Amino acid sequence: MRENSGRDFIYLLVLCALGAMLGRMQTNARARGQFDRVSGFVRSTVNPPAEGISRLSNSTSAFFGGLFGASELTAENRRLKQLEIIARQYGETVDRLNREVDSLRALIDLAPVAGRTKVPALVLGYFPNENRVTISAGRSKGLKTGLAVVTGEGLVGIVQTVGESESQVSLISDPNRKIGALVINRDPPSAGLITGENASTLVLSLDATMPVENGDTVATWGYSGLLPRGIPIGRVNQVYNDPTTGSKRVEVFPNVSLGSIREVVVLK
Amino acid sequence: MSGAKGFLIAAVALWLGAVLQQSLGRYGILNARPDYVLVMLSCICLYSSRAGGALAGFFAGLLSGAITGANLTQYIFSRTVSGFLDAWARKLGLDPNAVTAALNSFIMTVVAQLILMFFAPPSGIASFLGATIGSAMVNGVLAVPVHALLRRILGPQGA
Numbered sequence: 001m002r003e004n005s006g007r008d009f010i011y012l013l014v015l016c017a018l019g020a021m022l023g024r025m026q027t028n029a030r031a032r033g034q035f036d037r038v039s040g041f042v043r044s045t046v047n048p049p050a051e052g053i054s055r056l057s058n059s060t061s062a063f064f065g066g067l068f069g070a071s072e073l074t075a076e077n078r079r080l081k082q083l084e085i086i087a088r089q090y091g092e093t094v095d096r097l098n099r100e101v102d103s104l105r106a107l108i109d110l111a112p113v114a115g116r117t118k119v120p121a122l123v124l125g126y127f128p129n130e131n132r133v134t135i136s137a138g139r140s141k142g143l144k145t146g147l148a149v150v151t152g153e154g155l156v157g158i159v160q161t162v163g164e165s166e167s168q169v170s171l172i173s174d175p176n177r178k179i180g181a182l183v184i185n186r187d188p189p190s191a192g193l194i195t196g197e198n199a200s201t202l203v204l205s206l207d208a209t210m211p212v213e214n215g216d217t218v219a220t221w222g223y224s225g226l227l228p229r230g231i232p233i234g235r236v237n238q239v240y241n242d243p244t245t246g247s248k249r250v251e252v253f254p255n256v257s258l259g260s261i262r263e264v265v266v267l268k
Numbered sequence: 269m270s271g272a273k274g275f276l277i278a279a280v281a282l283w284l285g286a287v288l289q290q291s292l293g294r295y296g297i298l299n300a301r302p303d304y305v306l307v308m309l310s311c312i313c314l315y316s317s318r319a320g321g322a323l324a325g326f327f328a329g330l331l332s333g334a335i336t337g338a339n340l341t342q343y344i345f346s347r348t349v350s351g352f353l354d355a356w357a358r359k360l361g362l363d364p365n366a367v368t369a370a371l372n373s374f375i376m377t378v379v380a381q382l383i384l385m386f387f388a389p390p391s392g393i394a395s396f397l398g399a400t401i402g403s404a405m406v407n408g409v410l411a412v413p414v415h416a417l418l419r420r421i422l423g424p425q426g427a
Contacts, residue, residue: 008318008352015326015348022330023341035337042334045283050290057292126294127336128301129390129399134290134337161337168337175391198392259294 033145035163047166051124051136058262119143119266124166126259128199131174135264138163146226148267154232154255155179155220156264167266171258172233173199180221181233183212183250191221192250194233199258202234204250212239218252228267274315277421278324281308281414286331300402305332306380307410309347310373311418313354314364325351339388346383350376364419366412373411377404 022038029036035043066073098116121137137143139162147159149169157171158179170177173196181194181204190210197203204218216236222229234254241248285308293301309328313321329347333340354376362368381400390396 008322011319012322012348012352015322016345019326019329019344019348020341022344023339026333026340036340038330039334039337039340042286042331046286046290046331046335050287053287053291057295125290125335127338129396130336130338132337134335196391198395 030161033160033162035161040163043163043166047124047134051122054122054124117142117268119268121149121167121264121266123261123264126261128259131171131196132160133157133169133171133258133261133264135167135169135266136165137266138165138167140165141266142268143167143266144268146224148220148227148231149264150231150267151256151261151264153257154234156256156258156261158227159266169264171199172196172202172254172256173258179227179233180223181218182221182229183210183216183236184219184230185213185216186211194218194252197251200253201237202252202254204236204252206248206250208241208243208246208248210248212236212248212250214239218250231267274320274422277418278312278316278320279327281312281418282324282327282331284308285328286335289332290335296402297406298402299399300406301399302406302410303332303377303403304410306347306377307373307407307414309351310354310376310407310411311369311415313351313376314358314369314372314415315418315422316351316355316358318352318355321351321353321355322348323351325349325354342384342387345387346380349383350380353379364415366415369411369415370408374404374408377407 022036026036026039029039119137119141121135121141123133124136125134127133133156135149143159143162145159145162149156149159155172157169157174158177159167160170161168172179172194175196178193178195180191182189182191183204183206190206190212192204192206192210194202194204202218206212214236218233218236220227220229220231220233232255234252236250237253238251239248240251282305285305288304289302293304296302305328309324312324316324325348326344328351329344330340332338332347333343336343354372357372378400381396381403385393385396385400
């Protein structure tokens with residue numbers, strides 16, 4: 001292509017303007033909790049092969065891990081089967097108690113307790129700079145925005161955008177997201193809002209009078225109705241008093257290693 | 269790189285970059301994660317005109333923004349301008365080889381991420397810059413085999 005300065009700069013401006021238009025479409029769609037059409041089309045062409053490669057790389061890693069740790073894996077498998085039997089019995093009791101709680105809440109016109117049904121999903125993509133992951137479950141599995149995404153260790157994030165068969169999750173490390181949190185070791189629990197700073201530090205803002213110490217456990221508050229109460233978030237790492245604002249800045253180390261998660265569960 | 273063949277090769281390379289980013293983007297070395305789409309873009313720009321570099325950058329931004337769910341405007345703008353500038357740098361008369369491909373990918377990653385940082389300031393600028401430098405180094409290494417493959421497909425002077 002022959003170089004022509006004026007024409008090339010106009011071309012650049014047109015492409016940037018087109019980018020701005022696409023960005024506007026995306027923002028409007030996101031306000032409705034959906035993917036815009038262009039992003040949706042791109043994702044539908046990229047995700048199927050990406051999912052295949054993801055599965056292949058996970059299988060390869062699991063295969064070589066299995067080769068070197070077969071005996072430990074067999075013993076662990078046996079132990080987990082026993083734990084599953086116990087958990088199933090415990091789960092039945094919890095379900096019965098939850099039904100009782102719901103019927104009692106219905107008597108006083110309160111909504112049922114959130115987070116009962118668990119939808120498993122694979123992590124398809126991790127984007128640390130954007131504080132997001134893409135998961136392999138969407139509207140077809142009943143997901144909607146605002147639901148909690150967890151692993152066995154604790155809270156991973158909140159469903160932000162829902163597509164037909166995939167969703168985007170805003171991670172707890174996102175500095176633009178605030179989640180109600182409690183320091184559950186204290187009686188009564190100290191409550192505040194937690195937000196992300198980076199992948200290994202979250203910041204909980206508390207009133208200066210609220211008790212908190214290093215090593216305390218921080219969990220979800222559950223006031224929103226979508227996020228269940230008591231999901232572990234992390235442990236208190238450092239507490240700073242700010243006399244000018246009369247508040248405490250509590251640094252929390254998250255329970256979940258966000259960069260290494262492969263499977264998650266969405267609580268709906 | 270021009271004509272239908274060049275456009276097709278660039279489109280396939282960027283799409284492959286997006287697939288790799290989505291599936292393997294989480295794996296890195298010492299917390300330095302690659303940006304496969306930028307690697308592909310930097311190699312394409314070595315053989316493109318300014319307008320071609322801008323167009324490749326536009327699609328690279330669209331792919332990156334769409335798969336990460338990030339703001340499309342910011343990604344498209346940063347990648348389009350980076351592609352334009354990178355392709356313009358061909359006027360310096362450097363021979364596209366393994367060393368220039370690595371350096372080009374390193375510089376383009378830094379420039380693209382700095383433009384992105386200007387439009388969407390992250391909360392921790394120091395950690396963002398650290399991650400950008402790490403990513404640029406990994407991209408520089410990855411650009412060597414990608415460039416070799418592209419050069420083999422296009423020939424030394426480009427298609």
